[in-house]
Amino acid sequence: MLTLKEAEFLEEWKERRIIEMLTLENTVFLKKEVSADVRCSDGRQSYEYIEEHWHANPQNDHNGWYGGPAVFAKSYKGYNEIGAILRVENLVEGITARGINSLILWWHLPCGMLTSYRHKPEEIITLAVEAEIFLRSRMKDVEIHQCLNIRRESKKAGVHQSHRIFCFNPWAGIKNSFSNVGLLEQSNGTY
Ligand SMILES: [Zn+2]
Numbered sequence: 001m002l003t004l005k006e007a008e009f010l011e012e013w014k015e016r017r018i019i020e021m022l023t024l025e026n027t028v029f030l031k032k033e034v035s036a037d038v039r040c041s042d043g044r045q046s047y048e049y050i051e052e053h054w055h056a057n058p059q060n061d062h063n064g065w066y067g068g069p070a071v072f073a074k075s076y077k078g079y080n081e082i083g084a085i086l087r088v089e090n091l092v093e094g095i096t097a098r099g100i101n102s103l104i105l106w107w108h109l110p111c112g113m114l115t116s117y118r119h120k121p122e123e124i125i126t127l128a129v130e131a132e133i134f135l136r137s138r139m140k141d142v143e144i145h146q147c148l149n150i151r152r153e154s155k156k157a158g159v160h161q162s163h164r165i166f167c168f169n170p171w172a173g174i175k176n177s178f179s180n181v182g183l184l185e186q187s188n189g190t191y
Contacts, residue, residue, distance in 0.1 A: 009122060010150065018125065018173040019148055019166035026167050027054050029145045035102035036061040036095050040068030043108035046149035049163045061098060063091060067113040069105040069146075073130035077117035088138050095142065103142050105131060107168060108149040124148070128170035146170065 013019045020026060029035065030050065035057070039047060041064045050056045065087070070076040072084050095103065107128060109121050119127070132144055148168035 007152075013173070016172055017169060019168055022054055022165055022167060027056075029102055029104065029143070030054055030056040032057060032060075032102050034060070034098060034100050035104060036063060036091070036098070036100050037104040037106055038069045038091070039064045039106040040070070040108060040111055040113065041066045042112045043068070043106065043149060046108055046151070046163050046165060047106070049149075050147075050165055054165075060104075061094065061100065063087075063094075068111075069107065069131040069135075070111075070114065070127050071131075072134040073127040074134075075123070075130060076127055077119065078113065084134065088135065091135075092139055095139070101142050103135065103139070103144050105135075105144065105146045106149065107146065108151065110151065125170045125173035128168060129174055132170070 037060055039062060051058045067078055071087060073079065107124055109124065114124065128146055135144060146168040148166045150164045152162050
């Protein structure tokens, strides 16, 4: 459950365009006939929601494991280089065999794995940029899209969960940050 303070920074992220509400225009990639995704195993409910409400193609190829795309981020505290390389090699093989050129990275908050490694929720921005850099360097002709699901719980009337799903542009979160200049350099000025 997100605390009040965390909910406040999400408002700030909207203002900075790090997250954007889904619209018909910015969800075109969800409806592609064939695409693949990377998702965290403990965030399953959000995918059902997006398939139902945003008509995402349920036939997409799913790649799920604990931590989801975070396993490709070097500052993820559970990062394991051999594990990341094995996973990306499998992804590249699979999407090449299937003729897929669109990959969706699904993030979610709160995430059991990020919490267990004591990552602060806002660190997801750096993790998402690092994961994208890692994947882009190994799959040049594949579009990469990112989404973020935020789950809020309210105990006012029993336990009620609500999902909010956003287009996630973590690059907007590091552009003006001096400490992240290295990440921008790694992106070769693409962003
Ligand atoms: Zn998770």
